[in-house]
Every structure is written in structure tokens, then in C-alpha cells.
Amino acid sequence: MTDVLETILDGCVCVIDDDAEIRGSLDSLFRSAGLAVALHDSPEAFLIAGPPQGPACLVLDVRLPGTNGLDFQERLAAEGKDIPVILITGHGDIPMTVRGMKMGAVDFLPKPFSDDQMLAAVATALAKDRERQAGAQSDAKLKDCYARLTPREREVLGLVVAGLMNKQVAAKMELSEITVKIHRGNVMRKMEAQSLADLVRMAELLGVRDAKVQRFNI
Amino acid sequence: MLQGIRKSFSLLYWSDSDGSMQEGEMGHEAERRRLAAQAQSVATVLLALGIFALDVLSPLQGAVAVLYTTVVLLATRAHSRELTLSAGFVCALLAVAGYFISHDGEPLGSPAVRLAVSLVAIAVTTLVSVRHQVAAEHRRIADQRYRTIFNAAGFPIWEGDWSQAFAMLQGGRSPDAETIDLAARTAVIGDANNAAAALFGLTRREELVGGTLLPFHTPAAEATLGRILQAMIAGETEIEEETRFVTAQGEPVDVLLRVTLPPHRKEWKQVLVMALDVTERNQTHARLAQAQAQLTHVSRITTLGQLAASIAHEVNQPLSALITYAKSGKRWLAREAPDAAEVADCLDHVVSNGTRAADVIARIRALARRADPRQDAIDLGSLVAETVELLRRDLNTHDVTVAVTIPDALPPLTGDRVQMQQVLMNLMLNAEQAMAQVAPDARILRVEVVTETGGVAVHVRDSGSGIAVEPESLFSPFFTTKADGMGMGLSICRSIIESHGGTLGAANHPEGGAVFSFRLPLAGQLESAA
Numbered sequence: 122m123t124d125v126l127e128t129i130l131d132g133c134v135c136v137i138d139d140d141a142e143i144r145g146s147l148d149s150l151f152r153s154a155g156l157a158v159a160l161h162d163s164p165e166a167f168l169i170a171g172p173p174q175g176p177a178c179l180v181l182d183v184r185l186p187g188t189n190g191l192d193f194q195e196r197l198a199a200e201g202k203d204i205p206v207i208l209i210t211g212h213g214d215i216p217m218t219v220r221g222m223k224m225g226a227v228d229f230l231p232k233p234f235s236d237d238q239m240l241a242a243v244a245t246a247l248a249k250d251r252e253r254q255a256g257a258q259s260d261a262k263l264k265d266c267y268a269r270l271t272p273r274e275r276e277v278l279g280l281v282v283a284g285l286m287n288k289q290v291a292a293k294m295e296l297s298e299i300t301v302k303i304h305r306g307n308v309m310r311k312m313e314a315q316s317l318a319d320l321v322r323m324a325e326l327l328g329v330r331d332a333k334v335q336r337f338n339i
Numbered sequence: 340m341l342q343g344i345r346k347s348f349s350l351l352y353w354s355d356s357d358g359s360m361q362e363g364e365m366g367h368e369a370e371r372r373r374l375a376a377q378a379q380s381v382a383t384v385l386l387a388l389g390i391f392a393l394d395v396l397s398p399l400q401g402a403v404a405v406l407y408t409t410v411v412l413l414a415t416r417a418h419s420r421e422l423t424l425s426a427g428f429v430c431a432l433l434a435v436a437g438y439f440i441s442h443d444g445e446p447l448g449s450p451a452v453r454l455a456v457s458l459v460a461i462a463v464t465t466l467v468s469v470r471h472q473v474a475a476e477h478r479r480i481a482d483q484r485y486r487t488i489f490n491a492a493g494f495p496i497w498e499g500d501w502s503q504a505f506a507m508l509q510g511g512r513s514p515d516a517e518t519i520d521l522a523a524r525t526a527v528i529g530d531a532n533n534a535a536a537a538l539f540g541l542t543r544r545e546e547l548v549g550g551t552l553l554p555f556h557t558p559a560a561e562a563t564l565g566r567i568l569q570a571m572i573a574g575e576t577e578i579e580e581e582t583r584f585v586t587a588q589g590e591p592v593d594v595l596l597r598v599t600l601p602p603h604r605k606e607w608k609q610v611l612v613m614a615l616d617v618t619e620r621n622q623t624h625a626r627l628a629q630a631q632a633q634l635t636h637v638s639r640i641t642t643l644g645q646l647a648a649s650i651a652h653e654v655n656q657p658l659s660a661l662i663t664y665a666k667s668g669k670r671w672l673a674r675e676a677p678d679a680a681e682v683a684d685c686l687d688h689v690v691s692n693g694t695r696a697a698d699v700i701a702r703i704r705a706l707a708r709r710a711d712p713r714q715d716a717i718d719l720g721s722l723v724a725e726t727v728e729l730l731r732r733d734l735n736t737h738d739v740t741v742a743v744t745i746p747d748a749l750p751p752l753t754g755d756r757v758q759m760q761q762v763l764m765n766l767m768l769n770a771e772q773a774m775a776q777v778a779p780d781a782r783i784l785r786v787e788v789v790t791e792t793g794g795v796a797v798h799v800r801d802s803g804s805g806i807a808v809e810p811e812s813l814f815s816p817f818f819t820t821k822a823d824g825m826g827m828g829l830s831i832c833r834s835i836i837e838s839h840g841g842t843l844g845a846a847n848h849p850e851g852g853a854v855f856s857f858r859l860p861l862a863g864q865l866e867s868a869a
Contacts, residue, residue, distance in 0.1 A: 140656050142692055146663035149685055153670035184652070186735050211652045211659070233659035236666035 132247040133157040133173040137164055137190070138182040138209070143232070147180060147239075154240055164193045172204060176254060178227070178246035180239075183210035183217060191217065194224050203253065205246035209234065260326070266312045267327055274311070277304040279331035281317070282324040293334070383413045387433065394437035404434035404457030408464040415468040423472060427465030431458055495535035495594075495614040497547065499526045501607035504568060514568040519561055522568060523553050529609065538594070538616055540586030555584040557591070567598050571607070576600040581617065593618045631834060632712065638831045639706055639761045645768060649733040653699045661692035702729060705757055706764075712755040712838070716862070719752055719759075719788055719795055720745040726763040727786065730771075738779035739771050744787040749795060753862045754839040762832045762843075766799040766855045769828065772821065773803035773853060794841070794861055800854040810845040810853075832857075 134151045136158065138144050144160045151158045161167040163185065179197075183190035194206050208221045208229045218229045227249065228242035270278065273294075280290045287305065291298040314320040324330050387410045394403040407430035414426035438454045489496055504522035508514065514522075528547055536544040539555050552560075563582035570578045578598040586592055595615040600607065643650070668685030671678045702725070727734075727741055734741055767784060774782040785800040812818055814833045819826030829843075836843040841859040848854045 140660070142657060142660035142688065142695070143663075145688060146660040146667065146692075149681065149688075150663055150667035150670065153667050153674065153681065184736075187738070211655045212648065232655055233662040236663065236670070239663075 131155070132176040132178070132243075132250070133159060134178055134180060134243055134247075135159045135161065135167060135170075135173065135204075136180045137161045137167050137185070137193075138180075139163065139186050140182075143182070150236055150239065151243070154243075156243070164188060172202065176247045176251040178205045178207060178243055178250055180207045180209060180243070183208055183213065183221070191220055191224070194221065194226065198224060205249045205253075207239075207242045207246055263312075263323055263326060266323075267329070269311050270308060274304050274308050275329065277301060278308050278312075278320070278324060279329055280334055281305060281308070282321045282330045283332075283334040285334060379413075379416075383410060386410055386413065387430065391433045391437055394434070395440050402453040402457050404437060404454060405460050407431075407434055407457065407461050411461060411464045411468060415472060418472070418475075420469050420472050420476075423465060423468050427461055427468075430461050434458060434461065489530070490532050492532060492613075493534060495532065495538040495616070497531035497535045497612050498529040499552075499610045499612060500529050501526045501610045505607040508568060508572050514565045514572070516561075516565075519565045519568065523556060523561065523564055524551060526551055526610075528552070535614070538586075538592065538614060539584065540588045540590065552584070555586065557583050557585055559583045563596070567596075571598070571600060576602065591618070592616060593621045634827065635758065635761070635831050635835065638765075638827050639757075642761065642764055642768065642828070643703065643706055646730070646733055649730075649736065650699070650703055653732055654696050657692040657695040657699070661689050661696070664688040664692065706760065708757070712758060714753050715756045717752045717754055717756050717759060718749065719797065719859075720749050722756065722760060723763060723786055723788055723797070726760050726767065729760075730764065730767055733768075734771060734784065737771050737775070737782070739774060739782045739784050742783060742785045744785070746788060746790055749788065749790065751862050752795060752859050754859070755835075758835045759839070762835050762857065763797070763799070765828045765832050769855070770799055770801035770803070770853075773801045777803055791858065794858050796856055796858045798854050798856045800848055800852055802852045805847040805851060806845060806853045810847070813845055814843070 134147075134156050136144055136147050136151075138147070139162055141162070144162070148158045148160055157173070159167075159170060159173055161170065167179070181190045181194060185193075190208060190210075194208070197204065197206070203225075205227045206221075206225070208226050209232055210217065210229070211232045213229060213231045221229050227246040228238070230238055230242065267275075276294065277290060280293060285293070287298050287301050290296075290305075291301045294301070308314075309320065312320060312323055314323060321330075387407070390403065390406045390410065393406075397403065410430050411423065411426050415423050417423075434454060434457050438450060442450045501522065503525035504518070507518055507521060528550060531544050531547040533544050536542065536547050539547065539552075541547060556564075560582045563580045567578050567580055576599065579595065580598070581593065581595045583591055583593050593616070595617050597613045597615075599611040599613070601609060601611060664685045668682045668689070671681040671685065723743060723745060727743055731741075763786075767786065770784050771782075774784070781802055783802045785798070787798045787800070789796045789798065806813065814829050816830040817826040818830075829845075833843045836857045836859070839859055841857055843855070843857040845853060845855045
């Protein structure tokens with residue numbers, strides 16, 4: 122408890138609740154924990170404001186005038202806006218909770234909630250978002266590297282990670298073994314791969330392994 | 340006294356069944372009267388014989404026989420036509436007999452003339468007496484009939500002598516407290532029937548006769564007496580008033596009084612008072628009103644039950660904010676550099692949210708409390724607004740859009756605010772339920788307050804499918820269109836509105852949907868109507 126109380130978190134919490142007092146109280150709570158806060162009285166206002174920079178999470182009231190927080194959560198997921206969601210409600214029931222958690226909510230907190238629970242949930246959500254954003258960054262970098270490869274080099278990469286030896290690659294591409302070695306060296310350098318194993322992992326992430334080719338069944 | 344003698348006389352000598360004897364006031368008094376009557380009848384016979392002797396034996400040449408008329412007159416006191424006629428006949432015979440004894444064989448002269456004059460006198464006296472007797476008989480029968488009705492009536496009747504009050508009030512005094520007190524003290528009860536005695540918890544009517552009603556008076560009775568005197572002074576001869584007495588045992592008794600001043604009795608010597616014991620009726624009314632109040636309360640609680648989820652949310656919301664503000668205030672204090680401004684802000688919100696929760700609870704509690712109907716001044720506009728606020732969350736949940744029209748200046752109404760809110764709540768929740776089958780964006784609840792001549796009307800209109808049955812049948816008890824409905828809501832609403840002197844009705848709106856309207860009279864008009 123004490124550790125959470127003393128933890129200063131980093132990130133932005135978006136709050137959607139139609140009750141101004143609930144919004145205000147969450148604002149004060151999150152700011153006391155060193156978080157940035159963006160308050161919205163409706164899902165529309167949140168969409169208009171756009172997603173915040175850096176790691177963020179969304180505290181969403183289930184019961185909103187004219188709409189339902191769970192529906193909005195579903196809509197966000199469908200649109201690929203995968204910001205971590207913490208659901209809050211005045212009167213939750215089991216079906217509601219199950220639906221929210223299945224949709225990937227970080228937590229489902231009934232009002233009144235304890236500050237520790239809320240901050241713990243927010244901490245989890247922000248960590249998740251940070252991880253997601255980091256993952257997204259490395260993906261982007263990998264794609265950048267792959268884009269720098271020539272068509273030949275990509276072909277070599279596909280065959281190498283399929284497990285073919287240089288000799289086999291050369292035979293398949295009708296090139297000399299020396300040329301294949303040069304292409305392979307270029308691939309390792311451009312992809313910033315430290316080892317063949319590293320390259321295989323990257324190829325898996327990029328999905329560029331030539332599936333038609335096998336080492337012992339050419 | 341004289342009447343008593345007459346009664347005894349007739350009883351002794353003639354088998355004339357005198358009804359008044361049946362009242363039977365026997366004892367020493369009656370015995371004494373009987374003897375006196377006996378003596379009188381003997382005296383009458385002796386008188387006749389004396390006159391006869393005087394006529395026959397005395398040397399008087401006067402018309403002694405004329406004295407027989409006194410015998411006839413005495414005989415009339417026996418109160419029998421036959422007896423009077425017989426007396427006249429016997430006296431005439433005695434006169435003729437006296438003539439023949441004294442003057443038999445004499446040529447016709449002055450004695451014969453004197454006899455003729457005497458006979459004429461006897462005849463005239465007899466006839467006049469008989470006529471008087473017939474008239475008296477009629478009066479007696481009428482009086483007897485009155486007495487029979489008086490005594491046999493199943494309801495209390497008494498006669499009072501209010502002549503002292505009359506004298507006082509004729510002297511120009513207004514019926515103030517002192518006069519009323521004096522009137523009550525001096526209004527002696529001349530007669531009363533057994534029902535009257537029973538009304539005041541007495542066993543015999545004699546306990547009432549000769550006294551006053553003072554021992555049975557209550558402050559309410561004093562006030563009623565004042566109003567009765569006022570009306571009588573104003574010349575009214577029949578007055579109806581409802582008041583309360585206490586019986587000899589100290590039990591309160593509610594009566595409806597009808598005071599009649601007989602036209603031929605001047606100076607209020609014989610004021611006739613009839614009373615109807617309405618204690619039981621009033622108690623039944625009170626019990627009915629109590630049952631009604633309980634039912635109204637139960638129905639209100641049922642309505643609140645329907646709103647339980649909304650109400651819980653309404654209270655939970657500020658409590659939730661309050662807790663979070665308090666925790667966050669603690670955090671601001673626990674920081675390395677505590678932020679006093681933030682803490683103060685948190686505390687302000689703790690207070691405002693606590694107040695908000697308390698307000699919600701106060702609103703609900705007013706509805707849940709069981710209290711006797713009150714007479715408050717009602718601002719219908721704010722009441723409608725408050726009720727909409729109370730139901731806002733429930734209406735939002737059911738996607739109902741509310742349109743409220745309230746004129747700026749509304750005339751004041753009086754009544755029970757809570758009951759009025761109950762009616763509004765019921766009508767609005769009914770409207771909400773009526774629109775359950777309608778597309779969410781077409782669910783519109785219109786509440787309109789309109790000033791009308793002499794009152795205010797409130798229309799609650801929904802955009803549902805309207806009323807499929809005869810609208811009036813909605814108001815009969817136990818009529819319901821809902822699976823879990825009790826069917827009492829509208830029936831109770833109507834009785835609430837009617838107890839406020841208003842009307843509640845339902846109709847289909849020409850543009851679709853149902854409209855429930857109630858009209859309430861203005862504050863002043865309600866009092867004058869009540």
C-alpha cells in the first residue's frame with residue numbers, strides 16, 4: 122500500500138464519465154500521483170481530443186447517457202485504437218464484468234473504488250501501454266531495415282532463414298556461392314542482426330521465411 | 340294538577356282509555372289525585388241533588404234550574420262527550436221533574452217560562468261544552484300523536500326553553516363567549532325522549548329533563564351553540580350543525596344537530612332539537628381515511644422500489660466522488676512537498692459531495708415518510724422540476740427525452756406536497772413504461788403546466804401507442820396492463836387529486852400517445868369549496 126502511495130507514476134490518464142464530481146475526484150487523485158490527466162464527459166469528446174502522446178490509459182464509466190461504456194470499448198478495439206481500458210461502474214453485475222474483461226479491460230472497478238486499486242490498475246495499464254508502444258517501435262524499425270534490402274537480398278534472406286546452406290541457396294538462385302555469401306553479409310549488416318538466430322527471429326516477426334522451401338526437401 | 344284530576348276522574352268513572360295514562364306516573368301522587376277526583380265527582384252529584392232540592396223545596400220563584408248549567412260545566416271536566424250529554428240530559432230531566440213536583444196541574448205561567456229558559460240554558464251549555472270537548476279531543480289526539488312520535492322516535496329529541504337567551508340577545512347583545520355560556524346555563528330541557536338520554540349516556544330521560552346540557556358540553560359544542568344562536572337571531576327557524584358532546588361517562592359523541600324553532604312558539608320558549616349520532620359514521624370515515632393514507636403510502640413505497648436502482652446510483656455517485664477526494668487529499672498531504680491548496684480543494688469537494696448525497700436522501704425520505712396529509716403552499720413549477728430531477732436517471736436509462744413546459748408565474752396552490760409529487764411520479768413512470776416498445780429516439784415525455792381560470796392544469800403526455808381501453812377504466816382499482824402491476828397507482832392518484840378538490844383524467848392525444856391531465860383549484864378556491 123505504502124509503495125503505491127509513494128510511487129510517482131508517469132503517463133497520461135484519460136477519464137470518460139458524465140458526472141463532473143467523479144471526473145474531478147479522479148483528476149485530483151491522478152495528479153496527486155504525478156500523472157497527467159485528460160477529462161472528458163462523453164466518448165465523443167474523447168475522440169475529438171484524440172489520443173495523448175506517450176503512454177496512456179482510459180478510465181471509462183460503463184453507464185453513460187445515451188450510450189454504454191462497454192459498447193464504446195468494443196468500438197475502440199474494432200477501430201484498432203488499442204489504448205488499455207479500466208472500466209468503472211456504479212452497479213456492475215457479472216455478465217457486464219465478463220464482457221468487459223473479455224474485451225481486454227485491464228480492470229473492472231465498482232464505485233466507490235479504493236484509491237490503491239485504482240492507481241494499481243492505472244499503473245498496470247500504463248505499463249501495458251508502454252510495452253505496446255515499445256513493441257510497436259521495434260516493429261517499425263525492423264520494417265525500416267527490411268525496406269532497405271534489395272529484391273535479391275530479400276530472396277536470399279527468405280532462403281537462409283528456411284535453413285538452406287549457402288551452396289543450396291546458390292544452386293536454387295543459380296548464382297555462384299561467392300555472390301550468395303556477399304548478399305548474405307549485406308543482409309546481416311542491413312538488418313543489424315548479430316547472429317543467424319537473431320535474423321531468424323526478425324524474419325519470423327516480419328513473416329518473410331520462404332515457406333515453400335525446406336533444407337532437406339528442395 | 341287539573342289535568343291529573345281529569346285523568347283520574349275519567350279512569351274511575353268511565354272506561355275511557357286515556358292514552359296519556361299509559362305514561363304511568365303512579366305512586367302516592369296518583370293516589371292523592373284519584374281521591375281528589377273521587378271527591379269532585381261526589382261533589383258534582385251532590386251539587387245536582389242540592390240544586391234539585393232547592394228547586395223543589397225552596398219558595399224561591401227565581402230560575403233555580405238555570406244553576407244546572409254549573410253541573411254540566413263540572414261534568415265537562417271529565418273529558419267525555421257522552422258524559423256531558425248525559426249530564427245535560429239528566430239536568431234537563433231534573434229541571435222538568437222539579438217543575439212537575441212544584442207546579443203540577445197549574446196553568447202555564449211564569450214558572451213554565453222559567454223552566455223553558457232553564458232548559459234552553461242547559462241545552463246551550465251542553466252543546467257548547469260538547470263542541471269544546473270535541474275540539475279539545477282533537478287537540479289532545481294531535482298532542483298525543485306528537486308525544487308518541489317524540490317518544491317513539493329512534494333518534495334523540497329534546498325541547499329546550501331558551502327564552503333567557505332570547506331575552507339577552509334581544510337586548511342587543513351579540514352571542515359572545517359570555518352570552519353563550521349564559522345561554523348554555525339557562526337553556527333548561529323541557530322534555531326529552533329516551534334516545535336523547537341514551538345519547539348522553541343516561542338510563543332515564545328524567546335525568547335529562549329539567550336540567551341543562553352543560554355537563555355534556557365541549558369547546559366544540561360551545562362554538563356550535565354560538566353559531567346556532569347567531570342563525571336564530573338572523574331569523575332562521577331550521578338550523579343544522581355538526582358538533583361533539585361528551586357523555587356522562589366521558590366518551591366523546593359526535594352528533595348532527597337539527598334545531599327547529601316552531602313557528603307558533605315565540606321567544607324561544609320551546610326550541611326543538613333533534614340529534615343524529617354520527618360518532619360511528621365519523622369513526623368509519625376516519626378509519627377509511629387512515630386505510631387510504633396507508634395504501635397511498637404503500638403505493639409510494641412501491642414506486643420508490645421501482646426507482647431503487649436509480650436512487651442507489653444517485654447516492655453512490657457522490658459518495659464515490661467523496662471517497663476519492665478524501666483519499667486524494669491524503670495523497671497530496673503525503674507528498675514530499677504537501678500541497679495545501681489541493682488539499683483544501685479536496686476537502687471542499689468532500690463537503691459538497693456529502694451534501695449532495697444527503698440531499699438525495701432527504702428527497703427520498705420525504706417520499707418514504709408516512710405522515711398525515713398536510714396543507715402546504717405548493718409551487719407546482721418547482722415541484723415538477725424536482726420530480727423530473729428525481730426521475731432523471733431512470734428516464735435516461737430508458738432513453739426517454741423529457742420536455743418540460745412551466746409558465747413563469749404560477750398561482751399558488753395548497754395541498755400535500757409529497758402526495759402531489761407521488762402523483763407526478765406515478766404519471767411520469769407510467770408514461771415511461773408506455774413507451775418501452777417505441778424506438779429509443781422517439782421516446783418523448785412532455786410535462787406541461789398550464790394556468791387556467793380558477794386553477795392550474797398539468798398534462799403528462801407520452802409518445803407511446805395510446806390507451807387501447809376505455810380511458811376511465813384505468814382509474815378503477817386493480818385494473819392493470821402490467822404483468823407485475825398492482826393496479827392501484829392511478830386509482831390512488833385520482834383519490835389524491837380529488838382530495839385536493841381537483842380532477843384527474845386520461846385521453847388519447849390526437850397526435851398519438853396518451854395524455855394524463857389533472858386540474859387543481861387555486862388556494863383560495865379550495866378552501867371555499869371545502
